[in-house]
Amino acid sequence: MSINKAFTLFILLMFCSVAVLPQQFGPKIVKNFDQKLVKGRTMLILPAEKIPVKNADMTVFKAFKTDIQKEREWKRMVDSAIKASCFDYFEFQVKDFFLDDMKKSKDKNVVLLYYTKDYYDNYYAEIATVEPKYEILACVPINGLWLTSFDDLKLMFNMLQYQLAVNSGYYGNEAKPLYRGHKNKYEADLRQFSEKLRNKVFLFAKYEKDVKGFAKKNDKMNTYLKMNWKLTAYEMASQKDIEQRVKAGFDGFYMKPIYIYTSNPKITYNYNLFLNGRSGNVLFIHQTNGLIPPAAFKYVQERMEEWLVANMDPKQQKEFQDSKSQVRSPSPQKTTPQPVKQDKSKTQPQPVKQDKSKQQPEPVKPGKVK
Numbered sequence: 001m002s003i004n005k006a007f008t009l010f011i012l013l014m015f016c017s018v019a020v021l022p023q024q025f026g027p028k029i030v031k032n033f034d035q036k037l038v039k040g041r042t043m044l045i046l047p048a049e050k051i052p053v054k055n056a057d058m059t060v061f062k063a064f065k066t067d068i069q070k071e072r073e074w075k076r077m078v079d080s081a082i083k084a085s086c087f088d089y090f091e092f093q094v095k096d097f098f099l100d101d102m103k104k105s106k107d108k109n110v111v112l113l114y115y116t117k118d119y120y121d122n123y124y125a126e127i128a129t130v131e132p133k134y135e136i137l138a139c140v141p142i143n144g145l146w147l148t149s150f151d152d153l154k155l156m157f158n159m160l161q162y163q164l165a166v167n168s169g170y171y172g173n174e175a176k177p178l179y180r181g182h183k184n185k186y187e188a189d190l191r192q193f194s195e196k197l198r199n200k201v202f203l204f205a206k207y208e209k210d211v212k213g214f215a216k217k218n219d220k221m222n223t224y225l226k227m228n229w230k231l232t233a234y235e236m237a238s239q240k241d242i243e244q245r246v247k248a249g250f251d252g253f254y255m256k257p258i259y260i261y262t263s264n265p266k267i268t269y270n271y272n273l274f275l276n277g278r279s280g281n282v283l284f285i286h287q288t289n290g291l292i293p294p295a296a297f298k299y300v301q302e303r304m305e306e307w308l309v310a311n312m313d314p315k316q317q318k319e320f321q322d323s324k325s326q327v328r329s330p331s332p333q334k335t336t337p338q339p340v341k342q343d344k345s346k347t348q349p350q351p352v353k354q355d356k357s358k359q360q361p362e363p364v365k366p367g368k369v370k
Contacts, residue, residue: 026260027139035168040179043090045113048074052123055147086186086281087157089164106131120261138163141258162282189281190311198323201252202234203242224294250277
């Protein structure tokens with residue numbers, strides 16, 4: 001075999017091997033970690049200049065002429081966003097650092113919040129520890145978020161808090177303070193949300209005209225939710241209506257997607273956030289290939305219920321289980337009229353006693369009775 005043919009065969013094999021390899025799109029898969037290993041550490045947050053260009057609008061700092069003034073403003077923005085969010089897994093400090101240098105330092109007193117980018121121009125916020133080894137604790141996409149705006153910065157911290165809580169198993173009655181003054185805002189918010197959970201409303205955004213077959217998709221989704229969504233009440237509303245109700249702080253939750261891009265422009269993954277309508281806290285996250293299908297809500301409902309129940313106090317758990325039994329009990333009452341109608345059609349005594357009933361076949365009897 002000539003060198004040219006061998007080289008061509010090698011290239012073809014390389015392309016085939018790449019084609020069959022599974023590709024992961026979205027945040028890095030993070031292993032569970034023991035929260036005791038990072039207890040009491042301080043999270044270092046990079047200055048505003050280190051935010052990816054696609055996630056920063058630096059015009060908000062135009063009014064500040066010196067670097068010191070800009071730094072103070074960024075610290076104020078971070079402080080206000082974290083206070084308004086449910087993030088309190090770590091105490092924090094705005095401080096510049098280089099990731100490679102921190103990996104070598106193996107500083108056991110800090111964790112690091114920084115930003116990364118993948119091959120498809122998707123940006124992520126990651127929290128990692130460098131001691132006893134470099135390990136990612138949380139990773140969330142920030143595509144489409146302006147981290148120099150209050151609302152989006154708050155959302156990023158809420159997403160990170162959710163991932164930290166899930167990845168560390170830090171929830172429920174066994175959760176202990178992670179540092180002096182730690183109040184566990186995340187669990188407190190979940191418990192407040194879980195009060196009278198059945199009365200909450202899930203707002204689902206209707207598909208707009210830019211979605212192919214939007215009318216059929218809306219009908220299919222509405223039918224599925226009507227038959228299968230039992231966790232709370234639900235409503236389908238326009239995106240504009242949902243935004244207005246979120247600003248008003250409605251008593252329920254809604255879904256917000258963050259788009260994750262792939263090598264194929266026609267394929268986009270949705271990182272679906274289920275957010276508390278009042279606090280913006282993350283209740284659940286579910287990633288789908290494209291628009292979330294109706295059948296996915298069965299999984300979402302089961303997993304979200306497990307997560308909320310795990311964070312309830314014992315009294316709330318009992319009340320929730322009682323409410324589930326009450327939801328099940330009316331169902332037999334709705335179906336009882338059907339067997340009654342069947343019994344009447346089969347055992348009509350009056351027409352049977354008449355002479356006409358003997359001459360005519362039984363299937364005609366109900367028609368004559370009517």
